Amino acid sequence: MASKSIVVAGGGFAGVWAAAAAARVRQDAGLDENDIRISLISKGPFLEIRPRLYEASPDTMKISLKDILGPAMVEDRICEIVEIETNTSKPKITLKGGETIEADQLVLATGSQLVRPIQKSIKRILFDIDTVDAATQLDDHIKSLANSTQEGQWTVVVVGSGFTGTELATELPSKLRAAGAPEDEFRVVMVERSDAIAPELGATMRPTILDAFDNFNIELKLSSTVESADSNCVLLSNGDVIASQTLVWTAGMRASPLATAIGANVDELGRLRVDRFLAVDGVANTFAAGDVATADADNGHCTLQSCQHAQMLGRFAGYNAATKLVGGEPMAYSQPFYVTCLDLGEYGALLSYGWDRKVVRTGKDAKKIKELINQRLIYPPQNDASALLAAAAPMVREAEDGIQRLLSA
Numbered sequence: 001m002a003s004k005s006i007v008v009a010g011g012g013f014a015g016v017w018a019a020a021a022a023a024r025v026r027q028d029a030g031l032d033e034n035d036i037r038i039s040l041i042s043k044g045p046f047l048e049i050r051p052r053l054y055e056a057s058p059d060t061m062k063i064s065l066k067d068i069l070g071p072a073m074v075e076d077r078i079c080e081i082v083e084i085e086t087n088t089s090k091p092k093i094t095l096k097g098g099e100t101i102e103a104d105q106l107v108l109a110t111g112s113q114l115v116r117p118i119q120k121s122i123k124r125i126l127f128d129i130d131t132v133d134a135a136t137q138l139d140d141h142i143k144s145l146a147n148s149t150q151e152g153q154w155t156v157v158v159v160g161s162g163f164t165g166t167e168l169a170t171e172l173p174s175k176l177r178a179a180g181a182p183e184d185e186f187r188v189v190m191v192e193r194s195d196a197i198a199p200e201l202g203a204t205m206r207p208t209i210l211d212a213f214d215n216f217n218i219e220l221k222l223s224s225t226v227e228s229a230d231s232n233c234v235l236l237s238n239g240d241v242i243a244s245q246t247l248v249w250t251a252g253m254r255a256s257p258l259a260t261a262i263g264a265n266v267d268e269l270g271r272l273r274v275d276r277f278l279a280v281d282g283v284a285n286t287f288a289a290g291d292v293a294t295a296d297a298d299n300g301h302c303t304l305q306s307c308q309h310a311q312m313l314g315r316f317a318g319y320n321a322a323t324k325l326v327g328g329e330p331m332a333y334s335q336p337f338y339v340t341c342l343d344l345g346e347y348g349a350l351l352s353y354g355w356d357r358k359v360v361r362t363g364k365d366a367k368k369i370k371e372l373i374n375q376r377l378i379y380p381p382q383n384d385a386s387a388l389l390a391a392a393a394p395m396v397r398e399a400e401d402g403i404q405r406l407l408s409a
């Protein structure tokens with residue numbers, strides 16, 4: 001066959017698994033890189049393990065893309081994509097510097113990023129844990145607090161009590177102690193705009209989260225937000241003034257701007273609407289996966305901006321993009337198995353199951369599962385093409401089968 005190309009844009013969980021799934025289809029069709037060239041283009045050389053960035057040593061939470069994809073003959077290109085044109089039959093990708101690349105099939109997987117506040121009244125470093133670099137900057141800052149002599153030296157204000165904010169807040173007591181904070185002298189303050197903690201996680205998980213907060217003496221400021229901040233203190237909208245040099249923003253994620261720029265239908269988070277094969281609605285030869293896409297996961301339940309959805313969306317998008325080139329039937333995406341596993345620091349963790357988030361494990365039992373997920377299950381094989389391609393098959397796991405396997409793993 002004449003040489004064809006697949007470009008995967010983005011080297012996160014969705015992009016890595018899309019590229020691996022495409023390489024698997026290529027191999028199964030008896031073809032190689034001379035027949036179908038698969039390239040993954042990403043801003044940096046690593047797969048960043050974003051779900052672990054609240055933990056200790058965030059600088060280590062990354063794996064070389066080359067080590068994952070090189071053995072499977074997927075080319076990785078480290079460059080920023082500045083534009084994608086999809087109004088012709090071959091999507092055209094423009095890289096920073098001006099080079100353009102045409103693809104027979106494109107998988108857009110450029111992920112999401114934190115929406116930072118734009119108030120000019122916040123005149124200080126606003127920390128976050130959205131990327132390895134940002135989380136490392138926060139970690140270094142916490143380690144440097146021992147040298148501070150200012151009031152509020154050991155006070156950290158976390159804005160947003162969603163998944164990320166809650167995991168960070170409950171990890172902070174350990175991080176502060178490790179940095180030298182004397183017991184009973186540190187404060188963690190959680191600021192939440194809503195009138196209830198963890199609004200997106202729902203009522204079933206809330207009692208355990210509140211118990212963990214209580215256990216750590218984490219102070220809750222509900223129905224409030226940050227009004228202004230300078231290098232010494234944070235003023236909240238409820239009038240509270242908190243002496244602190246450490247303000248961490250975790251609230252609000254939005255899809256990569258490249259998704260909106262395509263000009264197709266997007267949802268309120270800027271995610272592209274895709275059909276059941278993950279093709280972008282109304283756009284030729286373009287698939288989307290991960291945090292940049294919104295798909296029906298299970299009978300009207302939409303995918304979330306989560307690692308567990310990104311990994312499987314990637315596999316289906318890569319499979320379907322490659323299948324269009326080699327011939328064969330595309331596979332319809334669905335993902336009925338859904339869990340939420342929330343780390344609560346030294347308190348343990350919380351595992352819920354299903355879309356209504358039924359709590360199935362708490363404390364140390366849930367923590368073991370969280371460690372299994374974070375330390376093993378989300379890591380793709382490295383330097384091993386056959387293990388990678390074996391794991392790259394798209395698969396629909398039924399809910400009951402999924403939870404039984406996880407609980408017995």
Ligand SMILES: Cc1cc2nc3c(=O)[nH]c(=O)nc-3n(C[C@H](O)[C@H](O)[C@H](O)COP(=O)(O)OP(=O)(O)OC[C@H]3O[C@@H](n4cnc5c(N)ncnc54)[C@H](O)[C@@H]3O)c2cc1C
Binds near residue numbers: 309
């Ligand atoms: C602190 C934290 C904790 C989390 N915890 C969990 C959890 O416990 N469970 C869970 O399921 N999910 C969790 N998530 C969410 C999860 O990490 C994301 O949903 C997942 O990483 C999405 O994968 P992705 O591949 O779609 O996008 P991303 O991880 O955002 O990757 C996108 C990739 O595209 C690249 N890119 C972006 N723009 C460009 C461009 N213009 N040019 C070239 N490359 C580009 C980026 O560099 C990156 O490599 C957490 C996220 C954070 C930040």
